Amino acid sequence: MKLAGLEVSDRIALPPKSDYGIGLVGCGGIVNYAHLPAYQANGLRVVACYDQDREAAERTAREHRIPRVAGSLDELLADEGVEIVDVAITPGAQPPVAERVAAAGKHLLCQKPLALEYADAVHLVTRAREAGVKLAVNQQMRWDAGIAVARQLIAQRAIGEPGDARIEVSVRTPWHLWPWIAQSPRIEVLYHSIHYLDAMRSLFGDPVRVTAVHGRAPGQPEVGETKTVTVLEYDGPLQAVIDVNHHNWTDDAYARFRFLGSGGIVRGTIGLLYDYPHGRVDTLSYQPNDEPRRWHEAPLATRWIPDAFIGPMASLMEAIQTGGEPVTSGADNLGTLRVVHAAYRSATERRAVNPAEIAAMASATT
Numbered sequence: 001m002k003l004a005g006l007e008v009s010d011r012i013a014l015p016p017k018s019d020y021g022i023g024l025v026g027c028g029g030i031v032n033y034a035h036l037p038a039y040q041a042n043g044l045r046v047v048a049c050y051d052q053d054r055e056a057a058e059r060t061a062r063e064h065r066i067p068r069v070a071g072s073l074d075e076l077l078a079d080e081g082v083e084i085v086d087v088a089i090t091p092g093a094q095p096p097v098a099e100r101v102a103a104a105g106k107h108l109l110c111q112k113p114l115a116l117e118y119a120d121a122v123h124l125v126t127r128a129r130e131a132g133v134k135l136a137v138n139q140q141m142r143w144d145a146g147i148a149v150a151r152q153l154i155a156q157r158a159i160g161e162p163g164d165a166r167i168e169v170s171v172r173t174p175w176h177l178w179p180w181i182a183q184s185p186r187i188e189v190l191y192h193s194i195h196y197l198d199a200m201r202s203l204f205g206d207p208v209r210v211t212a213v214h215g216r217a218p219g220q221p222e223v224g225e226t227k228t229v230t231v232l233e234y235d236g237p238l239q240a241v242i243d244v245n246h247h248n249w250t251d252d253a254y255a256r257f258r259f260l261g262s263g264g265i266v267r268g269t270i271g272l273l274y275d276y277p278h279g280r281v282d283t284l285s286y287q288p289n290d291e292p293r294r295w296h297e298a299p300l301a302t303r304w305i306p307d308a309f310i311g312p313m314a315s316l317m318e319a320i321q322t323g324g325e326p327v328t329s330g331a332d333n334l335g336t337l338r339v340v341h342a343a344y345r346s347a348t349e350r351r352a353v354n355p356a357e358i359a360a361m362a363s364a365t366t
């Protein structure tokens with residue numbers, strides 16, 4: 001589609017070969033309401049699934065017509081029809097399982113956060129590289145319509161030089177969908193703003209300093225932070241602000257982005273967060289400085305859930321067939337994790353943190 005004469009698209013293309021046999025490890029919420037609908041809509045081939053809760057695996061297989069239910073991880077990994085393993089289990093359990101997948105010579109798609117600790121993520125990325133398999137992380141917000149089209153516009157200099165980037169979210173989050181999150185001492189940035197931090201990196205690259213303030217809502221039952229402000233500073237004039245509150249119990253919820261530059265602005269809404277996990281289509285409008293008062297509206301049609309979930313899997317498949325790297329490779333994701341952990345360190349120590357500190361600290365302790 002054309003927007004103010006610029007070519008943009010919210011469609012996600014599959015690579016030439018997309019019939020790899022996919023095996024699932026973990027058959028919980030996200031697999032059922034996001035991964036499998038996206039894979040089915042795109043004709044992907046899910047051949048087997050496994051969950052430590054056998055009933056969850058059997059129910060998922062029945063509802064999504066998956067031919068084989070494995071009785072153990074070893075059984076799934078021994079299945080020669082499984083070429084890519086989609087690991088979607090609770091994050092603390094992910095690194096040891098993913099390491100076994102890599103050792104079995106299967107390519108893998110992991111969920112965010114790749115690991116709870118930065119050093120464990122580095123270890124896993126190293127193991128996958130040594131095993132000669134591709135590892136992608138499911139940071140699918142990069143393919144969400146509003147963010148993807150904003151990125152295409154920014155890359156075409158539609159807003160000139162970026163100076164002020166904002167993602168502002170104030171919603172009521174259904175934490176009950178993830179009982180394991182409520183007990184976590186770190187919540188908001190590790191499980192949620194990680195998407196915004198990764199999206200900002202995809203739009204503008206790596207920040208040089210991170211400053212964060214973390215808080216809790218009055219009387220909240222969750223242990224960790226649910227209200228955060230993260231400021232990313234870049235080399236040059238750009239500043240990015242991510243401002244999130246998960247305890248907005250009013251009907252005045254919002255989830256929006258604004259990317260302002262020397263030549264214009266792109267702004268819009270993140271539809272998913274208005275009614276998770278159903279959501280709605282994002283909105284995006286663009287105003288160039290030389291057309292004051294005129295807003296060009298993008299006719300977006302795809303949703304974060306399920307449509308954007310095809311992005312990381314398609315990119316992983318492309319990397320397998322070209323010998324390249326997935327867009328959200330494990331190595332790239334270490335950059336996002338450095339920003340995540342820089343935000344926690346900043347909030348604790350009340351100072352600006354260079355993400356390079358996180359890498360330096362991890363290598364000093366390994």
Ligand SMILES: NC(=O)c1ccc[n+]([C@@H]2O[C@H](COP(=O)([O-])OP(=O)(O)OC[C@H]3O[C@@H](n4cnc5c(N)ncnc54)[C@H](O)[C@@H]3O)[C@@H](O)[C@H]2O)c1
Binds near residue numbers: 026029
């Ligand atoms: N937009 C997103 O990217 C997004 C959204 C939601 C969840 N997630 C991520 O997806 C992952 C799963 O989340 P969910 O909401 O589906 O959680 P869930 O609790 O609904 O499901 C997790 C499933 O994993 C199974 N499991 C746990 N440990 C296992 C192990 N060692 N071996 C086999 N099975 C195991 C459980 O039995 C359960 O069925 C998490 O990492 C979460 O952070 C990502």
